[in-house]
Amino acid sequence: MTDVDAAEELSEPMTIGVEAYTSEEYARAERDRLWRKVWLQVGRVEELPEVGSYLTYDILDDSIIVVRTGPGASCSSFSAHHNVCMHRGRRLIDTPECAKNAVGRARKSFVCGFHGWTYGLDGACTHIREQDDWQGKLTARNTHLAPVRVDTWGGWLFVSMDPDCEPLADYLFPAAKILDPFGLENMRYKWRRWLAFDCNWKVALEAFNETYHVFTTHPEFNRFGEFKGWAKAQGRHSNIGYDAPKGMDETKSKIRLAAERDSAQTRLTRPPHRRWWMPPNDWSRSCPRAHPPTRSWSTGSPPPAATTRPAASSGRRFRPTSSARAARRGSCFRTSRSARV
Secondary structure: OOOOOOOOOOOOOOOOOOHHHHOHHHHHHHHHHHHOOOOEEEEEHHHOOOOOEEEEEEEOOEEEEEEEOOOOOOHHHEEEEEOOOOOOOOOOOOOOOOOOOOEEEOOOEEEOOOOOOEEEOOOOEEEOOOHHHHOOOOOOOOOOOOEEEEEEEOOEEEEEOOOOOOOHHHHHOOHHHHHHHHOHHHEEEOOOOOOOOOOOHHHHHHHOOOOOOHHHHOHHHHHHOOOEEEEEEEOOEEEEEEEOOOOHHHHHHHHHHHHHHHOOOOOOOOOOOEEEEOOOOOOOOOOOOOOOOOOOEEEOOOOOOOOOOOOOOOOOOEEEOOHHHHHHHOOOOOOOOOOOO
16 A cells, blocks of 8 residues: 555535636736745756856746856745836846847846846845936835745745745655755756646646646556556645556556567666646746646655666756766756747
8 A cells, every 4th residue: 555545534525616727817817826926946056156147937917037147056045036127117137039038148247238227146236327307216126136035945946926925845845855865956957848738737737737638648658557646635745646556567567568668768767756836836837728737856765876767758857967967068958949838
């Protein structure tokens, strides 16, 4: 019997109205009551290798700059602000054409391309042309970039637009506690791909949040036996997994033979596959008809250092990497596409 017993009480069934997937008003409510209230996963610590390195993150009407201000990987090494000049509301950093966001390095400051107002890496306004004309109305407080909370966990950068939000550690509990032994902060991308789905973000997320579809959508797995899938809430997050079928010895033989025949690198005999989802993951835009879907990483026994763990989705994949190789890579694995998955 597994830790997800078949006799475990199921959650109460419910239906969701179609407006949750098509209504602009509903999407605006999600912006105000969800995206602006929770911690958002925006990137990796190693994507900002030097002081002044920055990336932008866009979601609906909001654009955020995350910049490295010091060494290390703690939250004190980074600063985050709304990507909006305090003068006339112009974006300080524009997203390059056909790119999903902006990535770069500022020597000491950000300069607005409209009137030249200048801001330090900490968000303080350091230069205003002809400031005396405002007759003392401009202060350090009302010219400072609007701050955004920033924190790190597992090598990931998170931001929250809510100044009163709970600590990131509390938001991630208990998922972070369960995943900490895998040392995600020591892993690096092997590759990643960005896709744009013409659908509401929930359609994409829900497809990866259940195993009910696997029998029909992925019939190639049926020859190994019928693995009963489950999903379990973990605080504000969830994980999914599979119970081993009856006659597991026979199933193992099928898996071993298929692995030898199809690919010497296929590792189908690992412990039951689980996936963790920590909404809202890493969505750069959120609108009624086109939302970037999700990130994922796999759990289970850590793979050997030289082995690549296969993943079942086109999300992010990881492998252990030496610090020297990571330093050489920097942020060059950020593929430019118009939206993110």
